[in-house]
Amino acid sequence: MRLSHLTCIVAASFVLMPQPAPAETTTMTTWQADEPGFGQWWREAIEAYNKSHPDKTIAMQQIQYKDYVNQLTVRFASNRPPQILTLPTDGFGTFADQGWLTSLDQRVEGTEIATNWSPLQAEMTWDGKIQGVLLMGYGFMLYYNDRLLKDAGIEVPTSFTEFLQAVPKLTSREKGVFGLAAVTTEHPTATLDFVRFIEWQGAKLIKDGKYNLTDPAVVKAIENYRTTVGGNAPLGNNSTIARQLFVDGKAAFLIDGPWMYARIEETKPEIRAVLKMVKAPFSPTLGGASNSIHIPAALSEKEKEDAWAFIRFIAQPEWQLKYTMITSAPAGMKGAVTPEVAAAKPQLKTINDAVIGAEPIIPNVKAIRANSNEFFAITQRAALRVLSTKDPVSTILKETQAELERAIPLND
């Protein structure tokens, strides 16, 4: 064999040989390492933890949000779960239902999580057991482009009715400007819009323990959804594109969670000056759990201990305050925003206040939470049908109700 061949083979084997993992590392899997604000907070927290605990190390593993729940599903299903994981809320119910997460009741007892945490921590209970720690609960915010509003002579709406009236006045297709940026393609956020339009117009999605989609009030509410969103938002947008359009100044309104604020803070000064945010002036106050942190059930006791040590660390008041300051999102801990900080950064107070009294937008009904993906799929399809066809809304809602009753029966 020639020397050059041999060298190639040796070099290749070095490259291809699997690397040994460093000892005593607990890896946390998340999608937030790349996100504005959140990534920074995680990095700082992990660095501080590693410094103060010389015998333990935390490492962060990033998976893109788009694939996040899928990838984790593959890992759990193959019995190679991560050691600590964060989950978006719609993943929580389905994972908990599979028995993949450890219950944390004993660990949580006596800590600030039990005594001083956002009431939305209740969302983390499954089958009577606490299976996660809330990292962020939120209330919806109304974002608006001040310049577009002033140019059209419109005041910031103070009720949903005013909002519905304002939106069409701000749409001007020839100028490429829209009254509203919303999710108008098959995407889970379309469901959120669907439910929001119902609840904010005073109707109810579920009444007396039954689906309520054939109620005339709900039908009227969704007809407004068709005219307002269908007529004034660009069609075919997923959440990323809708948000991007708002930031690019092409839409006057956007209803979204507080996390959008960190994104706005990153924009160029000219745009940043005109994009403003208020707590969504609609009642009831809606919001929900956004994401949380969990420990898989299939780990050894030692791994669970190590994981819990990190969770305890980030639950401290010092880190909760840093959370809301760096990410501009509400912290899990109640009252994390001290009066001094509130004076310096009023929007932090607005954001944290929006959570007070917030009801979870997806009803906390076990059947729906366990089949959350199915619920979203059915309602998304209904929302898209409303937006993209001329079928009578009452027919669409009747058929959707039948689908829901068949796929996710509510009577236990």
Next chain:
Amino acid sequence: MDAARTTLSAGMRTEDKWSTRRRSQWSQRTYAYGLLAPALVAVMLLVGYPLLRVVELSFRQGRTMNFAKIGDLPLGLNNYRRVFADAGFWNSVSVSAVYVAGSVALAFLVGLATALLLNTHFPGRRYFRTIVLLPWAVPGVIVSILFLWLLDGSFGVINSILRNIGLTHGDVAWFVNEQTAIWAVMMPTVWKAYPLITLTLLAALQSIPAELYEASDIDGASTLQQFTYVTWPGIRGTAILAALISSLWIFRDIDIIFASTRGGPARATETLSLYTYNEAFQFFRMGTGAAVGTLMVASALIIAVLSIGLVRRDKF
């Protein structure tokens, strides 16, 4: 040349008989299977084994997300029963049929046109050959986003062009309209699929001996007659193979549809592969997903066998 070949063959024939006796059938078989082995191992290990497990899974009932514990679940046909009773499944069957047939037909037309063009001589052909194959190399995630953007209802450049020519008015949201969505998702698919067809057809066209064209020219054949009697028979086998391989890839693919419409609006673009994915990863019903997957493989197998039968009749 023919004389030389005949002498060679004559000499070969006596040689042949002698060597066939010397070389046993056994060593011939060893060569045949041995040379095929690396390809077989690479593919079968990584596809065959998982496929068997998936087929097994389709016959198990109950909570199927924990693969390690699959063996404990009872066997039965529940998954298949559920699948056949679901209207969504039959919808996916028809969507897949339209999507695959439409995409392959269009891609084949484009591929054939470009291959025929590349087989002629014109200035700059070399560069044309390179750039025409480019769409194949663009990463899938970029193709999806690019077309999502090109065909965007409000800001898409295609809509802008159509509006300015006067073919359409207002905003046409191609991906959100139930009628146009399936055609809209065919565009990126055809775009990504045609280069492979061009490549294989061109290679086949190149191997048609030039004498055949010269002879037909002498006989006074028109271009159309040349195509029917000289070109097409020469590439028929490869054409069928290329169409088959493209169909199989399009049948399986979900990346393009997932990124643009996710199967919407209202299941208008929910192909069988997307349906399988949803069952497995959205609804955690691995059993039903496996059942649909098995059905997909079985049906594609039948079509493939029929097509290969057609191909083997030709020497390509």
Next chain:
Amino acid sequence: MKPVIRKALLLTTALLLALVLLFPIYWMVMTAIMPASEILARDPRLLPDLNQISLSAFFDVFDRRPFFTWICNSLLVSCISTGLSLAAAALGGYSLSRWRYGLQQLTGASLLLSKLVPTSLIIIPLFILFNVTGLIDTYIGLILANMSVGVPLATWLMKGFFDRIPKELEQAAMIDGCSQLQALWHVILPLSRPGLSSCGVYLLIVSWSEFIFARTLITSDSKQLLTVGIQSFVGEYQVDWATLMAAGTISLIPVIILFLILEPFLVSGMTKGALAN
């Protein structure tokens, strides 16, 4: 038809076809070099405004992400898997071409079976298999996975090319004293350059654009491939259009170079030349 007119007509057709087929790529490059305000307009300009061209997106690509690492990783995996796949495909194709046993041909046909399986379906058992054999997050594992994607068609393509080469050629060589394999190496392979080049191109593209295995089997950042990395330009809150399209443009460059190098080999020298020997 006069040759000049014929050539002109062909050239025009070629240009029109190129215009339509490559418009998406043109728009991708435009989005990379024009500012967002121009591209995000309701009626964007079709031709670039030369005053506003900016190449900053291309530099951003390398600044904001370990793009260079991704390219190197992708090149490494693609080249090695193409080489190995080509070898396996050539051997397999030769076998299917020169020997006709029922079982063997059937086994060859079953290679195509793997093309029938939706990857999302087999990803979990595959993950388990790789987990058990310790191949998660290794280049070897990914190379093997890539081979399983490209080898089936490549084998059948090679069979087709070998079928076009008369058996007499290697039999002549064997009379001269070569073994079967030596005949293959010295006589047949040089003649199948167009076939090998076509297959090589196919295998390289398949491996370069492979996504699902790369996403599932590679978990550490340092080993990340280009296809998965590019996804990170599309976040939850933002689509950085210019940088994304710049990344797409850059990822085409290795492929273009490859095409230009291999292009002469794609032209077959088979028709009269070989037989005349």
